[in-house]
Amino acid sequence: MIDQQLVQEHNERLVTGVEDDFAALSVKLARVGVDADAMVARAKGFAVALPSWGLGTGGTRFARFPGPGEPRNIFEKVSDCAVVHQLGAATPTISLHIPWDTPSDPSELLGFATERDMAFDAMNSNTFQDQLDQPHSYKYGSLSSADKGAREQAIAHNIEVIELGQKLGSSALTVWVGDGSNFPGQQDFTRTFERYLESTKSVYQALPDDWKMLLEHKIFEPAFYSTVIQDWGSSYLAATEIGQRCACLVDLGHHAPNVNIEMIVARLAQFGKLGGFHFNDSKYGDDDLDSGSINPYQLFLVFNELVNLEMSGRPFSPFYMLDQSHNVTDPIESLIYSAAEVQRAFVKASLIDREALAAFQDDNDPMMAQATLKAAYNLDVEPILQMARYQSGGAIDPVIAYRASGYRAQCGIDRPAAKTLSSGIV
Numbered sequence: 056m057i058d059q060q061l062v063q064e065h066n067e068r069l070v071t072g073v074e075d076d077f078a079a080l081s082v083k084l085a086r087v088g089v090d091a092d093a094m095v096a097r098a099k100g101f102a103v104a105l106p107s108w109g110l111g112t113g114g115t116r117f118a119r120f121p122g123p124g125e126p127r128n129i130f131e132k133v134s135d136c137a138v139v140h141q142l143g144a145a146t147p148t149i150s151l152h153i154p155w156d157t158p159s160d161p162s163e164l165l166g167f168a169t170e171r172d173m174a175f176d177a178m179n180s181n182t183f184q185d186q187l188d189q190p191h192s193y194k195y196g197s198l199s200s201a202d203k204g205a206r207e208q209a210i211a212h213n214i215e216v217i218e219l220g221q222k223l224g225s226s227a228l229t230v231w232v233g234d235g236s237n238f239p240g241q242q243d244f245t246r247t248f249e250r251y252l253e254s255t256k257s258v259y260q261a262l263p264d265d266w267k268m269l270l271e272h273k274i275f276e277p278a279f280y281s282t283v284i285q286d287w288g289s290s291y292l293a294a295t296e297i298g299q300r301c302a303c304l305v306d307l308g309h310h311a312p313n314v315n316i317e318m319i320v321a322r323l324a325q326f327g328k329l330g331g332f333h334f335n336d337s338k339y340g341d342d343d344l345d346s347g348s349i350n351p352y353q354l355f356l357v358f359n360e361l362v363n364l365e366m367s368g369r370p371f372s373p374f375y376m377l378d379q380s381h382n383v384t385d386p387i388e389s390l391i392y393s394a395a396e397v398q399r400a401f402v403k404a405s406l407i408d409r410e411a412l413a414a415f416q417d418d419n420d421p422m423m424a425q426a427t428l429k430a431a432y433n434l435d436v437e438p439i440l441q442m443a444r445y446q447s448g449g450a451i452d453p454v455i456a457y458r459a460s461g462y463r464a465q466c467g468i469d470r471p472a473a474k475t476l477s478s479g480i481v
């Protein structure tokens with residue numbers, strides 16, 4: 056962790072400016088009947104989970120350029136996550152990837168995290184790569200494989216992930232499989248999907264009553280012709296077949312280009328099958344770029360749907376996670392900044408005048424309807440985010456505070472690079 060004294064000094068230098076900006080924004084918002092303090096409270100209540108696999112430098116299929124002081128094991132990843140949360144105050148939980156993060160002693164890991172005020176969010180299973188000692192290969196698929204042994208092995212792995220998650224206080228299993236085909240004719244679409252359903256139903260039977268199972272779809276990659284859960288339609292069908300506590304997870308980078316993601320969100324929400332998100336941004340495919348770095352308006356429109364859902368009074372508790380690969384930035388900086396971008400979209404979406412919007416929609420007034428959304432989107436809510444961080448004990452400008460702390464340089468000394476880093480990204 057970073058010395059809290061440094062954070063305090065950082066805040067003392069900036070707080071007067073923040074108070075002035077916040078006062079000005081409060082006056083502006085009061086004119087349209089919005090209480091700025093209530094928005095600060097909302098921002099403080101917002102949380103998004105950190106991906107354990109996002110703490111090391113990612114890479115492409117061409118190369119990986121590691122940075123200094125990268126975490127070499129799950130404990131060092133948790134330490135880095137704690138720093139992200141200490142400064143950004145929006146990321147109190149960690150989403151683990153198994154077996155990359157498998158602890159030898161789960162209670163030791165839980166204790167280590169708890170001491171740092173961190174908890175564990177959804178667990179991710181991994182049946183898209185072979186482990187050294189496993190008897191059956193996933194080369195031709197896992198939960199949907201034609202090989203019964205591979206399917207059984209994948210089912211058993213998912214159940215082990217649930218059992219580990221129970222020991223760590225998690226309450227969800229996220230299942231993403233790379234299963235698919237590279238050639239027309241390679242697989243029978245129907246039989247493959249049937250096998251997937253049969254396997255996931257077996258996993259679901261082991262799901263504790265208070266757990267959720269989240270299905271993550273992805274249009275392509277690693278399979279380049281067909282993918283068993285390639286779109287939200289397949290995901291919805293599977294989640295519906297599997298059971299009530301199974302729902303769809305939307306990764307923002309897993310869609311065909313130009314797909315209207317916010318409408319997918321609305322559809323899944325309407326039918327009670329919106330389970331969670333992997334936030335990131337993309338320009339071309341599953342780019343895993345930092346949230347809000349390419350298309351912040353899309354992120355805002357997604358949150359417009361989420362706030363709508365929240366206001367509707369229907370049951371609402373999607374899992375929010377970041378899922379990014381940091382290739383050219385310090386992962387800690389990217390995660391701090393990205394979490395704040397997601398939080399910003401949430402706050403802006405909370406400022407939409409929904410009554411006016413509904414009236415413009417019913418009057419068929421597209422100009423004023425879209426202007427109502429833009430009015431909220433164009434507001435600078437930075438003082439609200441800064442105030443939320445300040446009141447939560449975080450840093451007003453967390454990336455600046457992080458750089459000033461020298462944390463990365465210290466990690467560079469404390470963590471001499473290992474030959475292989477355990478983190479990975481697809």
Ligand code: AFD
Nearest residue numbers: 179231306341378479480481
């Ligand atoms: C995949 C998915 C999924 C998975 C991850 C593995 O986004 O969330 O866990 O990459 O690195 O593309």
Ligand code: MN
Nearest residue numbers: 271306333378
């Ligand atoms: Mn994902």
Ligand code: MN
Nearest residue numbers: 306308341481
């Ligand atoms: Mn992905």
